Amino acid sequence: MLSEARSNAIAKSNSGELSSSEVEGFQVWEVFTQKKDGDIHLHTGSLSAPDLALAKMFAREHYGQDQICVSLWVGERDSFKSLGGDKETYEVFVQKDAGSRHEHAGSVDAINGKDAREKCKEQFIKDNAFCTIWACPLSKLSKIESSIDMIWRETTDQSYRLAKGYSKVVRQKWEALRATKAVDKYQSEDLEDTF
Amino acid sequence: MSASANVEVNINDCEVADPKKLAAFEAHVAAGGLIESNDWMPDAYRTLMLRMAEHHANSEIVGSLPEGEWITRAPSLLRKLALTAKVQDEVGHGQMLYEVAQDLGKSRNAMLRDLITGVTKYHNCFNYPCPTWADICMIAWLIDGAAILNQGTLAHGSFGPYIRTMRRINMEEAFHFKHGEDMVLTLMRGTEHQKQMAQEAFDRWWGPSIAFFGPNDRPDERERPAMKWRMKTATNDELRQKFVNRFAPAAMATGLVINVCEKDEKGIVTSATPDPLLKLDEETGNWSFTQPDWDEFFRVIRGNGPCNDERLALRRFSYEQGEWVRKAILHGSTTPNNN
Amino acid sequence: MSELEQQFHAPMIQVLLCVADDKLFLGHRNSDWTGIAPILEADIAFSSLAQDDIAHASAFYELMSSITGQDPDQIAFSRQENEYRCADIVTKSDQFNWASAIARQFYCNVYDYLRLQRLSNATWTPLAYLSKRICAEQAIHLDHVTSWIEHLGNGTDDSKIRIQLALDEYSPFASMLSESPEGIETLFEGGILIDEGCLFTAWKEQVKRIANKAGLTVSVEPCSGVGGRNGKHDEDFTRSLSELQEVFLTDPAAAW
Numbered sequence: 001m002l003s004e005a006r007s008n009a010i011a012k013s014n015s016g017e018l019s020s021s022e023v024e025g026f027q028v029w030e031v032f033t034q035k036k037d038g039d040i041h042l043h044t045g046s047l048s049a050p051d052l053a054l055a056k057m058f059a060r061e062h063y064g065q066d067q068i069c070v071s072l073w074v075g076e077r078d079s080f081k082s083l084g085g086d087k088e089t090y091e092v093f094v095q096k097d098a099g100s101r102h103e104h105a106g107s108v109d110a111i112n113g114k115d116a117r118e119k120c121k122e123q124f125i126k127d128n129a130f131c132t133i134w135a136c137p138l139s140k141l142s143k144i145e146s147s148i149d150m151i152w153r154e155t156t157d158q159s160y161r162l163a164k165g166y167s168k169v170v171r172q173k174w175e176a177l178r179a180t181k182a183v184d185k186y187q188s189e190d191l192e193d194t195f
Numbered sequence: 196m197s198a199s200a201n202v203e204v205n206i207n208d209c210e211v212a213d214p215k216k217l218a219a220f221e222a223h224v225a226a227g228g229l230i231e232s233n234d235w236m237p238d239a240y241r242t243l244m245l246r247m248a249e250h251h252a253n254s255e256i257v258g259s260l261p262e263g264e265w266i267t268r269a270p271s272l273l274r275k276l277a278l279t280a281k282v283q284d285e286v287g288h289g290q291m292l293y294e295v296a297q298d299l300g301k302s303r304n305a306m307l308r309d310l311i312t313g314v315t316k317y318h319n320c321f322n323y324p325c326p327t328w329a330d331i332c333m334i335a336w337l338i339d340g341a342a343i344l345n346q347g348t349l350a351h352g353s354f355g356p357y358i359r360t361m362r363r364i365n366m367e368e369a370f371h372f373k374h375g376e377d378m379v380l381t382l383m384r385g386t387e388h389q390k391q392m393a394q395e396a397f398d399r400w401w402g403p404s405i406a407f408f409g410p411n412d413r414p415d416e417r418e419r420p421a422m423k424w425r426m427k428t429a430t431n432d433e434l435r436q437k438f439v440n441r442f443a444p445a446a447m448a449t450g451l452v453i454n455v456c457e458k459d460e461k462g463i464v465t466s467a468t469p470d471p472l473l474k475l476d477e478e479t480g481n482w483s484f485t486q487p488d489w490d491e492f493f494r495v496i497r498g499n500g501p502c503n504d505e506r507l508a509l510r511r512f513s514y515e516q517g518e519w520v521r522k523a524i525l526h527g528s529t530t531p532n533n534n
Numbered sequence: 535m536s537e538l539e540q541q542f543h544a545p546m547i548q549v550l551l552c553v554a555d556d557k558l559f560l561g562h563r564n565s566d567w568t569g570i571a572p573i574l575e576a577d578i579a580f581s582s583l584a585q586d587d588i589a590h591a592s593a594f595y596e597l598m599s600s601i602t603g604q605d606p607d608q609i610a611f612s613r614q615e616n617e618y619r620c621a622d623i624v625t626k627s628d629q630f631n632w633a634s635a636i637a638r639q640f641y642c643n644v645y646d647y648l649r650l651q652r653l654s655n656a657t658w659t660p661l662a663y664l665s666k667r668i669c670a671e672q673a674i675h676l677d678h679v680t681s682w683i684e685h686l687g688n689g690t691d692d693s694k695i696r697i698q699l700a701l702d703e704y705s706p707f708a709s710m711l712s713e714s715p716e717g718i719e720t721l722f723e724g725g726i727l728i729d730e731g732c733l734f735t736a737w738k739e740q741v742k743r744i745a746n747k748a749g750l751t752v753s754v755e756p757c758s759g760v761g762g763r764n765g766k767h768d769e770d771f772t773r774s775l776s777e778l779q780e781v782f783l784t785d786p787a788a789a790w
Contacts, residue, residue, distance in 0.1 A: 003267045003566050003777055006509060009630050013508040013515075018308060020518050024525060025302050028294070045363070046294050047575050048303065050525045053681050054575075060674075061579035062287055066366065098229035099355050131231060150674055155667040156589035160273055161280040163369035166377045173380035177449060180384070259569040266565045267774075270781040270790040271607045272592045276585055279565040283581035290574040328781045328790075378790075386788050509570070512630070517572025519696065520632050523689030 029055045030080050030134075031063045032093070032104065034071035041073055041104035043093065056142060064151040065161075072144040072151055079141070080134040083114040090116035091141055093134040094125060102134055110135070212237035224353045224425050231355040232298055240424055244354050245299040247426060252292035253310045254318035259285040260506045261325045262334060270328065277374045278331065284367040291363065295356045311511045319492060320403040322500020324462045329389075329396035332382060335375025337397075337404040340442060343368045344434055345408060353425035383449040390450065397446065398456050398467045404442070406487035408434040436481055443473065443482045455485045462501040536659045542726050543601050545717030546658070548619060549727070552715045552763055553649065554594035555620035558610060559771075560642055561587030562778055563625060564635070572632055580635075583675055590668050597664055611782040615775055616765035619715060623707035625767075625774040633693075636682045637700035641708040643675045644740050648733060655728045680744055687748025698750050705754050712737065712756070713763040 002010070026048040032041040044063040049055035052074070059074045073091075080093070090110050093102040105124040110116035116135035125133075144151060152158070159165030212220075217237055223230075230236055236244075259282045266282060269275040293303045309315040320338055325331060343365060350361040382393040409431040413419070421427045446453060454467035472485045495501075538546060564584035571577035595606035602609075623641060628634035650672055653665035686697040712734035721727040730736075734756055745752045760766045767775075781790070 002264045004773060005566055005627065005630060006264060006570075009512045009516075009570070010505055010508045013512040015508075018312060018511075019515065022304060022518055022521065025297075025304055026525065028297075045291055045360075047290065048294070048573075049575060050527070054524065054685070057579055057678060057681055058575035061582040062290070062575060065582060066363070095231075098231045098234070099358060101359060132233065150670060153586065153589075153671055155671050156586065156593065160276045160589075161370060161585075163366075163373045165370075166373040170373060170377050170380065173377070173384060174448075177380065177384055181448075181450075256569065256574070263566075263569040266568060267562060267777045268780045270611070272588065272595070272610055274790055275562070275565065275588050276592075279568055279581060279585050279588070282568045283578055283585070286569055286574055286577050286581070290578065293574070381789050384789075386785055388785065389788060513570045513572070516630060517632065519690075519692055520572035520576075520686075523693030524685050527685060527689040 026050045028077040029059070029074055030077050031059045032073040032102075033063055033069045035068060036070055041071065041093075043095075043102040046077065052142060056144060060144065060151055065153075065158075067152070067162075069152045070146045072146075073141055074144070075136045075141040080136045081113075083112065083117075085110075085112040085116075085137055087111045089138040090119075090135045091138060092116055092120040092124065093136070094120065095131040095133075097129065097131050100131070102132075107138070108135075113137075209242050210238035212239070221423070225423075227425075228353070229355050229358070230353050239420065241299055243420055243424070244357065244426060245296050245301060247421075248292050248296040248299065248357055249301065249306055249315060250317065252289045252296060252306065253315060254321060255285045255289035255292060257310070257317040257506055257510065258321045259289070260509055261321060261323075261502070262331055264325055265328060265331045268328065274378070281335065281371050281374065284371065288360075288364050288367070291360045295360055298356060307510075307514055311507060311514055313507065316496075318407075319496050319500070320407055321506065322462075322495050322503050323399065323403055324502055327392055327396055329382060329392040330399065332375060332378035332393065333396040333400040335371055336379045337375075337400050337442065338407065339368055339371040339375055341404050341407040341434075341438055343372055344438055344441075348429040348434065349427060351425075351428045357426075379449065383451065394451060395464070397451050398454050398464050399458075399462070401446075401453060402456060402458075402487050402491075405435055405439060405484070406489075406492050408432075408438070410489065410492070411486070439482045439484050440480065443484065444475075453484075457488070458491065460501065535657060538601065538658050538726070539724075542658075542721060542724055545715075545720045546661075546726070547598055547601060548715040548717055549653075549721065550594050550598045550661075551619035553646075553653070554591045554598065554610075555618050556624055556642065556646065556711075557587040557594070558591035559618075559620050559624040559774060559778075560638075561585070561591060562774065563628070564639070567630070567635065570630055579678065583639075583678060586671055586675065590671070593664055593668065597660060600660065607782075608786075611779055612786055615767055615772060618762070618765065618767065618771070618775065620762050620771075621707070621711045621713065622762045622768050622771050623704060623711060625771045626704065626707050627770050627773075631696075631700070633686065633696040633700040634704070636679065636686060636697065637704045638707075639675075639679045640683055640701070640744075641704060641711065641741060643672070643679045644744070645708075645711045645733075645737050647672045647676050648737050648740070652728065652730050652733065655730070656726060657728075658726055683744055683750065684748045687745070687750045694749065701745065701750060701752055705752070708741075709755050709757045710761040710763070713761050715763050 027050070028046050028048055030046050031044050033044045034041045047055065047058050047062060049058055055074050059072055064072050089107050091107055092105050094105045095102045105120060108116050108119035108123060110119050113135045117133045120133050120135065146152065216235055220235065220237060262278065263282045266275070266278050269278050293306060296306060297303050310317070346361050346365050346368060350358050350365060352358050379393065382389045412430045412432045416422060416430050443453060453470045453473055455470050456464045457466045459465050470485045472483050474483050476483065561584045564580060564587065568577065568581040571580055591610070592606060595609045598609060599606050623638055626638065628638060647669065650665045650669040654662050654669055656662045656665065683697070686693045722729045738754055742752050762771065
């Protein structure tokens with residue numbers, strides 16, 4: 001049963017060959033989030049957007065809303081994966097093993113992406129095993145801090161979108177249901193005995 | 196949410212893998228090893244994984260439509276919020292799964308176009324109508340409940356990007372399920388009218404829920420690529436039994452009756468009789484139950500479910516109406532607000 | 535002050551309903567876009583804002599409930615058409631045209647932001663406190679819609695034409711945002727709300743500034759006549775209301 005607006009939309013929908021020949025997509029961005037102060041930034045996912053402004057907007061509303069989040073970093077995928085680049089500071093991220101998320105390991109000063117990876121191994125990984133390293137030049141990484149630019153909504157109660165927002169009330173309803181059934185059963189047995 | 200690991204893919208056309216590399220790959224996967232995007236994988240694995248992620252993504256974004264129909268009619272402030280958040284999550288799941296599939300080699304545009312034109316499919320259960328508010332409650336409780344069971348096993352699969360996505364999806368699925376449970380319990384503790392509405396919706400959705408996990412297991416299920424290469428880690432029948440064991444007693448505890456139903460081609464229930472097979476085997480802990488109507492299931496899967504046309508029409512409308520927007524932001528004359 | 539004197543209850547309820555009903559219906563209309571928007575990521579973002587609006591509306595209904603004792607769901611769902619206080623721009627049908635959705639969002643978000651800013655200076659503490667906190671979230675909406683106006687205005691020739699058309703089409707409806715609710719002068723005179731000058735003028739300046747930066751024009755007249763803020767609504771509102779209430783009215787006393 002559709003809303004009126006949706007019914008109208010379906011009525012207007014075309015049939016036959018798709019009219020457009022659109023093929024181009026948007027570039028891919030990687031998003032890292034930090035749950036609370038002091039936590040490590042973890043890779044949360046990727047998204048497609050044509051520019052930084054929209055990438056930041058999308059990152060905030062898609063990856064910044066599943067749980068409390070105080071910091072969000074966004075950069076083009078190419079920036080994280082490139083071995084080239086210029087002499088500057090790089091944020092480096094390590095995936096420890098297959099299946100794990102990339103974690104922020106720290107910052108290094110390097111002449112390019114390749115060098116940043118070497119420095120990352122020297123300073124942060126050392127003899128430990130690892131799967132892959134990403135290195136993003138600081139100049140290409142956008143950082144959003146919730147103290148300046150709100151990410152997770154701090155005012156309105158977000159428990160409506162979390163499983164734990166329903167645990168207590170669901171438990172209470174089950175108990176009430178069972179109590180009612182117990183009473184019903186008791187009363188029906190009572191009636192059977194009497195009549 | 197989906198049981199996309201049952202997608203039939205012709206892998207005989209795939210490049211034949213180097214036998215040494217293939218043996219090493221299979222040993223790695225059989226031992227519980229994981230594969231990341233940069234690792235070597237047989238062409239058939241890549242193809243199968245891509246189709247699975249694509250089918251799953253398609254299911255999420257088509258699946259968002261039936262529930263989306265009721266967002267504007269949600270009968271309380273909390274339900275408005277929660278239902279909008281749930282549908283939003285599903286769009287998000289679709290987005291993340293399209294990214295996984297895109298990284299395996301097919302562009303999002305190509306995938307959206309194939310979905311709209313019927314080249315690729317989506318999960319069977321999203322072909323059914325949602326005539327009442329109670330259908331929304333039952334979908335959230337039963338279908339999301341089934342999805343959690345299924346996706347829980349998919350999260351133990353072999354492909355890194357996909358299993359990371361499963362973990363995040365399951366976190367949100369838990370909210371969907373709990374909210375669904377809350378809505379069903381509220382109806383079943385409500386007025387006679389609400390209880391009746393709930394029972395009728397349950398009659399419509401019990402069948403699709405137990406069919407959710409896919410057809411009965413083939414005898415060689417575990418040797419087939421999907422399980423051999425650990426893309427799915429539990430069989431359809433295993434999951435189905437788990438689902439019934441959990442949900443049959445729960446449904447009955449709320450006062451719902453588990454009926455075997457017949458439906459017409461519009462998805463309307465034409466007859467409902469209590470399931471005569473429904474019984475708990477105390478020793479095994481398994482409930483016996485009547486299998487879903489597999490004839491109806493396969494009819495619907497062949498692309499002619501009651502709501503297939505309507506839902507694809509809406510997806511097509513969205514895609515075509517949105518083209519000017521995508522062009523505007525891609526070919527914009529200036530890029531505002533850089534940093 | 536933390537207690538609102540009896541004499542100010544009636545006009546304050548009008549003001550709270552204006553804010554809450556605007557947001558309820560904007561959120562209501564925008565939530566229908568979930569799953570339909572032009573880009574998956576944009577869909578997700580737009581849906582966040584719709585949820586914010588409904589959550590904000592709930593908070594204002596709760597505040598009203600502290601005066602009237604009525605349940606917030608009952609306030610939101612059970613009134614007659616002429617008891618709702620939203621400006622009809624919020625329910626004007628957009629036919630799933632993204633330009634229309636953004637134009638409406640633009641006019642409403644700027645208005646909501648400025649209105650909340652002013653309400654943050656109210657002398658009735660609960661209202662000031664709530665408005666200030668919600669205003670901080672409203673800033674996200676402002677950024678969001680400003681970005682879209684800039685992208686569409688600076689986009690292709692085609693997008694520029696479409697968004698300009700939508701801004702022009704919604705302009706007369708935007709005028710009615712600043713229709714005064716009944717009794718608001720009482721609140722100014724009583725020092726409950728601070729009169730910071732004409733809200734319409736401040737709003738018009740800001741929308742013009744943002745639009746001009748994107749190469750677009752805005753021309754909006756001051757409001758005239760009686761409209762939504764005094765309970766007189768159009769057909770689009772009637773249809774939206776009936777969808778909002780459809781399931782609720784099958785049994786207004788039931789729990790859902």
